[in-house]
Amino acid sequence: MLLAAAIAGAILGFASSITRAQTVYIPEGGANSVLVVDGASGSTIARIEGLEAVHGLSGATVSGVLVAGSFVETDKSVEAPASVSADEHAAHHGATEKPVGPAGAGGSILSIVDRVSERIIRRIEVPGAVHHTAMSPDGRYAVATHPGADGISIIDLISYKVVGWVSTGPMPNYAIIDETSKTAFVSNSGNGTVSEVDLERAFVRRNMLAGDAPEHMARRSGTGTLYVADSGTGRVFELDVKTGAILRSFAIDSEIHGLDLSDDGKSLLVAVTGSDAVAVINLNSGSVAKYPLGPEPYHVTKITGSGQVLVSSRANPEVWVIDISSGKAVKKLQLAGIGHQMVVVR
Structure with a gap:
């Protein structure tokens, strides 16, 4: 138990021993690697190989x-x-x-x-x-x-x-x-549940219950709210995790995939894979705005504190950096393979 506590303490203290800059990790699928990118500059730091x-x-x-x-x-x-x-x-x-x-x-x-x-x-x-x-x-x-x-x-x-x-x-x-x-909350795309x-x-x-084929999700911290992308209906469902009730649904009317919340929790960014766009849902008003982006937007991950999100392409080895307020691409990163579940950590 003492050993476990010591190791746990080392894990919890890790944040103080590394640089506090944002680091982006992008899995490159068939390239069998993860690209490491500086979150502030967008420059490549390294590539981790050997990950089939x-x-x-x-x-x-x-x-x-x-x-x-x-x-x-x-x-x-x-x-x-x-x-x-x-x-x-x-x-x-x-x-x-x-x-x-x-x-x-x-x-x-x-x-x-x-x-x-x-x-x-x-x-x-x-x-x-x-x-x-x-x-x-x-x-x-x-x-x-x-x-x-x-x-x-x-x-x-x-x-x-x-x-x-x-x-x-x-x-x-x-x-x-x-x-x-x-x-943990787990989406089951085979029976429409979380x-x-x-x-x-x-x-x-x-x-x-969460539609027909729920896939990617985002959680609004401190509110007990879960957002679920339903690829079967092209809708995003807002779930109250305390009651299990669907509070609202937002129609995108096309195939959707990844999604993530803005820092303030007021906007939800959704990859509209089926019609080459990124949708920005205003969670206060419920309005949905679409901005052209393609081909085939795929995974979505925010860069905390930057006002930006990363969106990968399912068709090409590239990732766009999207400004949340405008919905427009401000930068593009080239990959060695298709970008999948991206992670941003300090």
Whole structure:
């Protein structure tokens, strides 16, 4: 327990040991890499290699690591990264550990990346291809969604082990962990629900209805409000997580994908993949404005404190920097592959 407390303290103190500038991490899919970008200047800092088919990516300001998920299954056994000794690797991947997840599920890899050295320090086998990941604000837990296995895995970021499996529903897509770091919300695109998951006990507390095929989500901190992009109906649903009720829905009338909130919580930016646009929803008035952007806007991630969001393209290896107030692109970043779940941390 003392060791765990010491490690947890080191995680929580990480923010004070690194530069406080915004750093952007962009997974490059088939390029098997993550691009590291300075959030202020937009200049490339580094590229983290060796992350096969990286799609899901998450991090937290207090944590010294990123969690990267591979969107392909593999039959290979987990190999130790070059920076990890054989004894240390064996200690984290003992042969006597029971498999976690449904019987017959394929295997995939979650990679733990050290943010300072930008090296892979652990590879963890998980049950099934990883779509998206989420990290708790306190840096203790990570969650990975597995659409092919109809559930999520829960990873302890102190022991670097899979400590739980939760069957949330058909085709779980996206996950968000709330500010308590004890609850995850998971969209299930196969049955139109969002699951509320207890991370410590690894079970679904309840399911909430959210359209036909809910995918990406954004949470408004301190309000108990969750915004869910429904690719099946081209609508964004505003959920009250306390009651599970749909408070409002916003019609985009085209295929939508990623979304994120402005810093002040007054605007919601939505990638309108089906009609090459970005939609800005005024959450006070409920009005929706669309601005041309293309081809095929995809993932959306805000750069906290800048008044800007990042929007990747599903068609081309590029990311636009969008001014939230005007909805216009102010910069474009070139990638080595399609940009997926982007992360911005200090």
